[in-house]
Amino acid sequence: LVIEALKSAARNNQMKDAFQQSKELYPLLLKAARRYVAGEVRADAIAVAENLLAKDYQVSLEFIGENTVNLEECQKAMKEFMSLIDGMGALSLKQTVSFDLSHIGLSIDKEIAYNHLLQLVQHANTHGIILMVSMEESSKTDAILDIYKKIAAQYDNIGITVQAHLYRTEMDLQELVQYPGKIRLVKGAFQEPSTIAMERSEALNHRYLQFIDQLIKWNHPLSIATHDEVLIQEMEQRHYFQQSNVEIEMLYGIRPDLIQSLQRKGYNCKVYLPYGQEWYLYLCHRLAENPENLYSAVTDMLST
Ligand code: FAD
Secondary structure (H helix, E strand, C coil): CHHHHHHHHHHCHHHHHHHHHCCCHHHHHHHHHCCCCCCCCHHHHHHHHHHHHHCCCEEEEEECCCCCCCHHHHHHHHHHHHHHHHHHHHCCCCCEEEECHHHCCCCCCHHHHHHHHHHHHHHHHHCCCEEEECCCCHHHHHHHHHHHHHHHCCCCCEEEEEECCECCHHHHHHHHCCCCCCEEEECCCCCCCCCCECCCCHHHHHHHHHHHHHHHHCCCCEEEECCCHHHHHHHHHCCHHHCCCEEEEEECCCCHHHHHHHHHCCCCEEEEEEECCCHHHHHHHHHHHCCHHHHHHHHHHHCC
């Protein structure tokens, strides 16, 4: 019940507006969100990123947003991503920028998303920055992969996220390894019909490992994006993390203890660091994923 409530709260604009207008609740929620997001503006993100880089982590920055259906909003998002790339470039932060294609036009028109992505990839290329495309609901998978492939055939500073829970991923991987871009493997965050995807289960974990195994054998640049300690231990025993083109990537604020212990062993560790005013949506997702986080959220809100 709590999970369902959080999921609907995430997409409920009236509730979001009510929270944002509340002088009492807004700062409290922002305090809780700060465990998972760098802040509301680009400068916050760059400051946290520099701190993480000083501790030998890599970073992947995301300006939070998705499903933008208004062209003006997409252009605003594009402006922010361009400025983020400039800001990182000015500091020589040759790191990663992550985003949803639906934030920059996919929910309006595929061509708009393609053109926006092309502009971003060209701009990022001049600064040695890598773009990482997130994977969204299965209704968008074909469009996201089409756009990615067109651009990845021309530029190598772009990578793609794939979801182990989708049955189609086995076939998609065969094609995606033909492109130079890094592949980020996640379990999958969206609720999908059982005809096309697996639920969280031992079978899914097994499949996740199988895909990683394959990508390692193909020696393809790889981001292992999971907080699953049991899977991580298994992969460590198989010496996967010792390969130089393999990184372990976790969301900022989720299992910081685990990523720290891996980083101390000398493995390539990357922190996915989101920022922006849409943190409310992001916070609801993180709480819904793991209701134990509600306890931390309340503790954060009550702390002085
Ligand atoms: P799970 O089986 O969900 O959890 C395993 C264990 O990890 C849990 O028992 C718990 O100990 C820990 N854990 C997991 N989540 C949490 C949490 N919120 N709070 C505290 N502990 C937790 N999904 C997409 O569909 N598309 C994307 O583009 C995408 N990009 C991602 C990028 C990165 C860098 C990462 C790390 C994840 C991304 N995800 C994406 C989310 C992903 O699909 C999973 O939903 C998420 O990572 C949780 O799955 P898990 O592999 O950690 O394992």
